[in-house]
Structures are given as structure tokens and as C-alpha cells.
Amino acid sequence: MKRSLALVLVLTLALAFFARVPSSRAQDTVTIQLMGWSSSPAENAALEEMIAAFEEANPNINVDLQLVPEYDTTLQAAFASGDAPNVFYVDSSRLPDFVDAGVIAAGGDMIVDPEGFFPSLVDVFTIDDTFYCPPKDFSTMALQYNKALFDAAGLEYPTNDWTWDDLTAAAEALTSGDTVGLVVPPELPRWLPFLYQAGGSVLSEDGTEVTFDSEEAMTALELYLGMVEDGIAAPPSELDAGWGGEAFGTGRAAMAMEGNWVIGALEENYPDIEYGVVELPAGPAGEATMAFTVCYGVAADNDHPEESWALANFLTGPEGATMVAEAGFGVMPAREDAAAVWLETRGIEFEAFVTGAANAHRWQFPVGFGDFIDTFNNGLKEAMAGNMLPEEVLEDSVAIAEEILAE
Amino acid sequence: MIEEKSPTSGAVPAIPPQKVTTMRTTKFEETVAGYLFLTPALIIFIVFLVIPLVIAVYISFTDWNGITPLRDDDAFETIGDDNYQQLLTQEGRRQTRFFTAVKNTTYYVIGVVPTQTLIALILAVIVNQKWLKARGTFRTIAYLPSITSSVVISIVFLWLFxxxxxxxxxxxxxxxxxxxxxxxxxxxxTGVFHWVLKQFGVTRADVGDWASEKHYGLRTWDWISGPSVTMLMIMILNTWTTIGTLMVIFLAALQNIPSYVYEAAAIDGANVWQIFRKVTVPLLKPTTFFVITLGLIGCFQVFDQVYIIGGGDATLTVAVLVYRNAFGTGSNMGLATATAMILFVIIFIFTVVQRRFFGGERANW
Structure with missing residues (x-):
């Protein structure tokens, strides 16, 4: 008796295991899965609103929005198991991996009105002359300054025409007691603008050669580390903060170089702070900043490619971009027309974030450069602690970059 | 215990045999029944442990990126022991990072395992004393960190430190x-030994060239400069959270020691320290082995606290390296599984070695 019961149980389980859930192809409505990560509640609400508008315009498409924690891990597992969402967020730094793995569909002609995007953003999502995915929105790095601390020090507010010398002079004048002039996170993307402002680069234009071992890189490193050594700048952890924006918010740093995300964070956690935003100071080779951007990727292995592109195009098209702009949260829409709307909603004082798009560099490296980033970050931290020399940081990083390219 | 042996003697008065069965058929039926009862657990064990393990071993010999669906023909290529060579013998960034992780993890294990075992033992002996008032309260307090979320504790420690x-x-x-x-x-x-030396003005540059020579991708100085200060904090954190569980294990073992043993020792004139050293500790040997084994395995696999606290290469442990290789920018599942396999071998060796020291006769667990 027991044995037959067990047998029935095992058989049932086996049946359940192998039985295929009948596909919903027969029905007219198509369900598109959209996977992303959760940003601020305001941003999530805006996205849900956009999706509702899309569903109304396309009654035969049903969008299943999944905002997941540990996004990278979840998405990767979904790909690996062959059960990828139809549409998903792609961070610019991750695109080369996905292209290399062949899991992301090449957008090309499927992308509506590509001329409307900021050219620098189209460039970010273009690999080997293929425009893969339409950019969702973007952030650029700019200089934030605490007005009260500038007033107290009797300094004039920074301008868009600032140079490195202005920055260091102001940082020195602003340093007193617990407060330092500038917060400098020991992270590659925060330092890269200085490299580009100095005229340096990590890789050659075509990405085949390491150009990091240069005078310019040394100049930029010495500036960044020199400010720490002089005590006029410090990493966030030295200022009891988890990141630059926090150190700026608590007033431990009079200036910070953060992206658009700082707007929402300051509003939420430090609503009383009076601050302004200007473009990053210019170096010997002029102005430069970084653009951090995310696109809507469409899965290569996709049962409903047309509907997926319809969704991606709606969310990033003129209409979608305008909705992003009007919601007015921290990040900026990727279309130039909509960016103007964003400024209207957000206020002209944030103009520096938009104008930064003109000289923004991409946050993206070829496949395998994660080790390079880790090595550099680690070196930068060690150098800030006084355990490594700037030239050692450069030497180690160059060696790693060359090793990766050689593979 | 007695019932199990009794069918041979036929002394099972409660259930009189309904038909004549030979010893052989009884044995057979028992075996079948045994396996049937085992089946659910066995299925779970095979599906979630054995199969993934076999697949992981296989993947460690491939270059799978962890993204391309495995069912695709070109998802991966078998590359032999390339991943293992890159980690162990081939000079380069992979070797450097792997040995950084090994160095950090080793210091971590050396620091945490003896400390937590010792403190747990002392705590268990204290809360086992009959004269101690409110023993239950103390036991609860000592156990609380173990049942609190490690994520929460890590964040609280970040604030404290x-x-x-x-x-x-x-x-x-x-x-x-x-x-x-x-x-x-x-x-x-900064490594803690390095930090101490720095207080006396000694740095890598002062001690001579031998300190800057690289072995397995790391400078000799880095090898000997100890766990980083941040790592030390994580070590303190983890010791604090684990001692509760270990204390409970020790406590259970202590209560199994019959009181006449202590009485005999007392009559023989042993003082408190002698009783502890010559009676309690030897009788706890199997438990100590168990606790150290648990500690070793847990410490070699330390992940969540390090993941939350961060700290880059200074706190990189092998388990975190596995994760870093497997997910995120530049994911390389082949390399990650190879790293995990080496970690498995390391843990295995350590367990066997310490079994020789503490195991003695077959430990009873």
C-alpha cells in the first residue's frame, strides 16, 4: 500500500516536472516581460505610468514589469537558463558582455528616430557600427558646491569656466576643522574625467592599444592624490560617509563631483542644503565629464521581437522621453528635445548636467576589463592611504590592461 | 536499539508474525522500506547537490561566460585545465587576485577559528555553572547575535566602526x-602587522629588497603584513556572531558529562583549573572537533559580511572572488567554478588534517 502510494507520488511529480505549460500563443494578447532594477519610488511610479500608457495604445500587448533586487545576478541567471525577459535594462558598462554572449538583439533599423538621441549616447550603445539598444536616460558628472560653506569662506561661487587651479585653490580655502574642500571617491569613474581633462586616455580610439601609460595619466593622478595628501580633499570613508553625496550632504565636504543621482538623494536626505551645480573644471586639455547611461535591450532569443521593440521604442521615443522629462526625477531623458523639457521641470540651476552631455565620455570598457577597474580602484585606495605611489598604481593598472588586451 | 536486533531472537511480543517469514525476506523488505523512506531526501540531494556539483566540475574546464544559454551549441568551449592554471600557476592578474583571496581567507581562518572556539568554550563553561543566577538570560544574550540577520549586523558594525x-x-x-x-x-x-611596524617607523622600503619580491603575484611584504584593518573588523564581527551557536553546542556536550566524573576528580584533590584542563576539555574533544570543523568550513566560505562591508582587494575572500568572477561585468563562470573547486579542495584538506589532530578515535557525530 505504502509502496504504491509512493509510486503514485513519484509519477505525479515526474509528470508535473515534464509536462509543458501550454503556450499562450493561441491567444491574441501577448505578454512582454520587462526586467529592470528599482530606482527611486518616484521613478518606478513614472515607469508604471508609461507602461500603462503603452498598454492602452497597444491593447494586444500586456507588459509584465519585474523590478528585481540583485539585478545583474538575476538577469544573468535568466539568460543562462534560456528564459530571458523580452526587454531588459542594460548598463553601458555591461553591454560588451551581452553583445559578446550573443544575448542582445541588434537594434539597427528597429530603433525609431535615432537622430533624436544625444549623439554621445548613441555612440555608447554602438559596438562595431551596430546601434544595439535605445538609451533610456542618462546622468553626467558635474561639480556640486555648498553655498553656505562658500559664503562662510568668503569665496565666489564656482562657474562653468573653472580650471583645475580654481578647484584646488577653492578646496584649500574651504578646508577647515572637520570639513574638507572636495570629496574624492577612490573609484575609476570619478577619476576618469581628470584623465580626459588632462588629455589622456585608457585605450586608443579603436580599443586595440593601451595608452594609459602616459604623462597625462600621471598628471591627473597626481592632482587627485595630491589633494588628498594636502588634506584639502578626502575619500568618503574618511568623512564618515558611504559615498560622495552623503559627505556633501552632511557638510563634511564643501564640493562633490557626482552625477544626477545626487539630486534625489540630497532632496530626500538633506533637504535643507543649499547647493549649486556647475560643469566640472577644465584641465590642460579642456573640459570633459562622464556619462552614465542605461538602455532598453531586447533579447536575441525572443518569441515576440516586434512587440518587444514596440515597447522599447515607446519608452525611449519622443513620447516616452517627454514623459521621463515631465516626471522630472534625477536622471535626464536621452533625447535632446526632451532634455529641454527636463530642465524646465527640474529648474535651470541643473543645466550643467545637460550641457555635460556635449563632452561626456563613455563609461564602458571592452570585455574582461573588470579586472582592470578593480586593480585601479584598489591602487587608488592604497595610494590615498599612503601605501602605494601614484606611479605604482599606474604601472600595475597598465600591466593588467595590456594582459587583458593580449588575450 | 534492542528492537532492531530482536527479529533474530524472535522476541517481538507486541507484533506477532502473521505468516512465516525467513530472515532473508525480512532483511530484504527492511532494505526496500529503508530506501523508500530515503527516496525524498535522496531526490532532493541528487537534484540540488550532486547534479549541480557534477555540472560545476564540468564547467570549470570550459570558458563559459555564464550568460549565453547553456543549450546553445556555441555557449562554451572545453579548454582543459586552463582556468586552474590561470589561478594557480600562470603569472598574471587572475593568479594575483586568487592568491590575494587565499591570503585574506587564510588570515581570516587563523584568526577567527581558534578565537571563536575558545571564547565559546569559556562562555559555555560559565553559563553551565550551577551557582550562576539567571543562567537562561545569559545564554539567550550570548545566542542572540547568531539568530540576527548577518546583513543587519554588518550594517550596524559599519556604523560602530x-x-x-x-x-x-x-x-x-x-x-x-x-x-x-x-x-x-x-x-x-593596511595590513595589521604592517600597521604595527609602521608605528615603529618600519616600512616595506626599509627592510630590503626581499620584501618587494613577488611570490604568486603578491609581494612578500603583502604576504606577511597580515589581514587588513577592515578584515580585522570583519573577523571581530564574525567571531561575535558565531560564538553563540558554538556555545550552545559546547553547552549541550557539557551537560552530557556526568557529575560523578567531576566528583571523582574533586575527591582526588583536583582544583578548578585541573578539573577544567584534565576532565572537561578531554571529555569535550569530539565536540571540539565538531566545532572546529564547522568553524573551518564556515570561515573558508565567508561571504555575506564581506560582500556588504566591501573594501575591495583588502577584504577579498575566496567565496567573494567566486561571486565576482561569476557575475557582473566580465563574468566568467568557468573561472568562477574553478575557483570554487579549489576552495572545496582546500576545505577538504584542512578538515582531514585537523581530524588527525582532534579527531582521534572516530568522532561521534
């Missing part, structure tokens, strides 16, 4: 001069 946090404030209270050079516990990659 931040530059302007309570720990530094407390040290400053004791040594007012400390304030000027307060340690930034949460983000200091």
Missing part, C-alpha cells in the same frame, strides 16, 4: 591622543 563611530570614540576616551590618527576601520586596507 566608522571613523567617527562609537568604537573610535571609546578608544579616544581611553587614549585622548588617539583622536588625531583615528583608524578608519571600515575602509583601511
Amino acid at each position: 566608522s571613523r567617527g563611530g562609537l568604537v573610535n570614540a571609546f578608544i579616544e576616551l581611553l587614549y585622548p591622543a588617539y583622536g588625531d590618527k583615528a583608524i578608519n576601520w571600515t575602509d583601511d586596507s
Whole structure:
């Protein structure tokens, strides 16, 4: 008796295991899965609103929005198991991996009105002359300054025409007691603008050669580390903060170089702070900043490619971009027309974030450069602690970059 | 126990045999029944442990990126022991990072396992004393960290140990001069031995060229400069959270020691220390083996606290390296599984070695 019961149980389980859930192809409505990560509640609400508008315009498409924690891990597992969402967020730094793995569909002609995007953003999502995915929105790095601390020090507010010398002079004048002039996170993307402002680069234009071992890189490193050594700048952890924006918010740093995300964070956690935003100071080779951007990727292995592109195009098209702009949260829409709307909603004082798009560099490296980033970050931290020399940081990083390219 | 053996003697009065069965058929039926009862657990074990393990071993010999669906024909290529060579023998960034992780993890294990075992033992002996009032309360307090989320504890520790946090404030209270050079516990990659030497003005440059020579991708100086300050903080954190569980295990074993053993020792004139050293500790040997084994395995696999606290290469452990290789930018599942396999071998070796030291006769667990 027991044995037959067990047998029935095992058989049932086996049946359940192998039985295929009948596909919903027969029905007219198509369900598109959209996977992303959760940003601020305001941003999530805006996205849900956009999706509702899309569903109304396309009654035969049903969008299943999944905002997941540990996004990278979840998405990767979904790909690996062959059960990828139809549409998903792609961070610019991750695109080369996905292209290399062949899991992301090449957008090309499927992308509506590509001329409307900021050219620098189209460039970010273009690999080997293929425009893969339409950019969702973007952030650029700019200089934030605490007005009260500038007033107290009797300094004039920074301008868009600032140079490195202005920055260091102001940082020195602003340093007193617990407060330092500038917060400098020991992270590659925060330092890269200085490299580009100095005229340096990590890789050659075509990405085949390491150009990091240069005078310019040394100049930029010495500036960044020199400010720490002089005590006029410090990493966030030295200022009891988890990141630059926090150190700026608590007033431990009079200036910070953060992206658009700082707007929402300051509003939420430090609503009383009076601050302004200007473009990053210019170096010997002029102005430069970084653009951090995310696109809507469409899965290569996709049962409903047309509907997926319809969704991606709606969310990033003129209409979608305008909705992003009007919601007015921290990040900026990727279309130039909509960016103007964003400024209207957000206020002209944030103009520096938009104008930064003109000289923004991409946050993206070829496949395998994660080790390079880790090595550099680690070196930068060690150098800030006084355990490594700037030239050692450069030497180690160059060696790693060359090793990766050689593979 | 007695019932199991009894069918041979036929002394099972409660259930009289209904038909004549030979010993052989009884045995057979028992075996079948046994396996049937085992089946659910066995299925789970095979599906979630054995199969993934076999697949993982296979993947460690491929270059799978962890993204391309495995069912695709070109998802991966078999590359032999390339991944293992890159980690172990081939000079380069992979070797450097792997041995950084091995170095950090080793210091971590050496620091945490003896400390937590010793403290747990002492705590267990204390809360086992009959004269101690409110023993239950003390036991609960000591056990609380073990049942609290490690994520929450890690975040609380980040606050406690931040530059302007309570720990530094407390040290400053004791040594007012400390304030000027307060340690930034949460983000200091300096090795602790290096830190101590630095207080005496000794640095890598002073001691000669041997310190800057690289072995397995790391400078000799880095090998011997100990766990980083941040790692030390994580070690303290983990010791504190684990001792509760280990204390409970020791406590259970202590209560199994019959009181007549102590009485006999007391009559023989042994003092408290002698009783502890010559009676309690030897009788706890199997438990100690168990606790150390648990500790070793747990410590070699330390992940969540390090993942949350961060700290880059200074706190990189092997388990975190596995994760870093497997997910995120530049994911390489082949390399990650190879790393995990080596970690498995390391844990296996350590367990076997310490079994020789503490296991003695077959440990009863």
C-alpha cells in the first residue's frame, strides 16, 4: 500500500516536472516581460505610468514589469537558463558582455528616430557600427558646491569656466576643522574625467592599444592624490560617509563631483542644503565629464521581437522621453528635445548636467576589463592611504590592461 | 536499539508474525522500506547537490561566460585545465587576485577559528555553572547575535566602526591622543602587522629588497603584513556572531558529562583549573572537533559580511572572488567554478588534517 502510494507520488511529480505549460500563443494578447532594477519610488511610479500608457495604445500587448533586487545576478541567471525577459535594462558598462554572449538583439533599423538621441549616447550603445539598444536616460558628472560653506569662506561661487587651479585653490580655502574642500571617491569613474581633462586616455580610439601609460595619466593622478595628501580633499570613508553625496550632504565636504543621482538623494536626505551645480573644471586639455547611461535591450532569443521593440521604442521615443522629462526625477531623458523639457521641470540651476552631455565620455570598457577597474580602484585606495605611489598604481593598472588586451 | 536486533531472537511480543517469514525476506523488505523512506531526501540531494556539483566540475574546464544559454551549441568551449592554471600557476592578474583571496581567507581562518572556539568554550563553561543566577538570560544574550540577520549586523558594525563611530570614540576616551590618527576601520586596507611596524617607523622600503619580491603575484611584504584593518573588523564581527551557536553546542556536550566524573576528580584533590584542563576539555574533544570543523568550513566560505562591508582587494575572500568572477561585468563562470573547486579542495584538506589532530578515535557525530 505504502509502496504504491509512493509510486503514485513519484509519477505525479515526474509528470508535473515534464509536462509543458501550454503556450499562450493561441491567444491574441501577448505578454512582454520587462526586467529592470528599482530606482527611486518616484521613478518606478513614472515607469508604471508609461507602461500603462503603452498598454492602452497597444491593447494586444500586456507588459509584465519585474523590478528585481540583485539585478545583474538575476538577469544573468535568466539568460543562462534560456528564459530571458523580452526587454531588459542594460548598463553601458555591461553591454560588451551581452553583445559578446550573443544575448542582445541588434537594434539597427528597429530603433525609431535615432537622430533624436544625444549623439554621445548613441555612440555608447554602438559596438562595431551596430546601434544595439535605445538609451533610456542618462546622468553626467558635474561639480556640486555648498553655498553656505562658500559664503562662510568668503569665496565666489564656482562657474562653468573653472580650471583645475580654481578647484584646488577653492578646496584649500574651504578646508577647515572637520570639513574638507572636495570629496574624492577612490573609484575609476570619478577619476576618469581628470584623465580626459588632462588629455589622456585608457585605450586608443579603436580599443586595440593601451595608452594609459602616459604623462597625462600621471598628471591627473597626481592632482587627485595630491589633494588628498594636502588634506584639502578626502575619500568618503574618511568623512564618515558611504559615498560622495552623503559627505556633501552632511557638510563634511564643501564640493562633490557626482552625477544626477545626487539630486534625489540630497532632496530626500538633506533637504535643507543649499547647493549649486556647475560643469566640472577644465584641465590642460579642456573640459570633459562622464556619462552614465542605461538602455532598453531586447533579447536575441525572443518569441515576440516586434512587440518587444514596440515597447522599447515607446519608452525611449519622443513620447516616452517627454514623459521621463515631465516626471522630472534625477536622471535626464536621452533625447535632446526632451532634455529641454527636463530642465524646465527640474529648474535651470541643473543645466550643467545637460550641457555635460556635449563632452561626456563613455563609461564602458571592452570585455574582461573588470579586472582592470578593480586593480585601479584598489591602487587608488592604497595610494590615498599612503601605501602605494601614484606611479605604482599606474604601472600595475597598465600591466593588467595590456594582459587583458593580449588575450 | 534492542528492537532492531530482536527479529533474530524472535522476541517481538507486541507484533506477532502473521505468516512465516525467513530472515532473508525480512532483511530484504527492511532494505526496500529503508530506501523508500530515503527516496525524498535522496531526490532532493541528487537534484540540488550532486547534479549541480557534477555540472560545476564540468564547467570549470570550459570558458563559459555564464550568460549565453547553456543549450546553445556555441555557449562554451572545453579548454582543459586552463582556468586552474590561470589561478594557480600562470603569472598574471587572475593568479594575483586568487592568491590575494587565499591570503585574506587564510588570515581570516587563523584568526577567527581558534578565537571563536575558545571564547565559546569559556562562555559555555560559565553559563553551565550551577551557582550562576539567571543562567537562561545569559545564554539567550550570548545566542542572540547568531539568530540576527548577518546583513543587519554588518550594517550596524559599519556604523560602530566608522571613523567617527562609537568604537573610535571609546578608544579616544581611553587614549585622548588617539583622536588625531583615528583608524578608519571600515575602509583601511593596511595590513595589521604592517600597521604595527609602521608605528615603529618600519616600512616595506626599509627592510630590503626581499620584501618587494613577488611570490604568486603578491609581494612578500603583502604576504606577511597580515589581514587588513577592515578584515580585522570583519573577523571581530564574525567571531561575535558565531560564538553563540558554538556555545550552545559546547553547552549541550557539557551537560552530557556526568557529575560523578567531576566528583571523582574533586575527591582526588583536583582544583578548578585541573578539573577544567584534565576532565572537561578531554571529555569535550569530539565536540571540539565538531566545532572546529564547522568553524573551518564556515570561515573558508565567508561571504555575506564581506560582500556588504566591501573594501575591495583588502577584504577579498575566496567565496567573494567566486561571486565576482561569476557575475557582473566580465563574468566568467568557468573561472568562477574553478575557483570554487579549489576552495572545496582546500576545505577538504584542512578538515582531514585537523581530524588527525582532534579527531582521534572516530568522532561521534
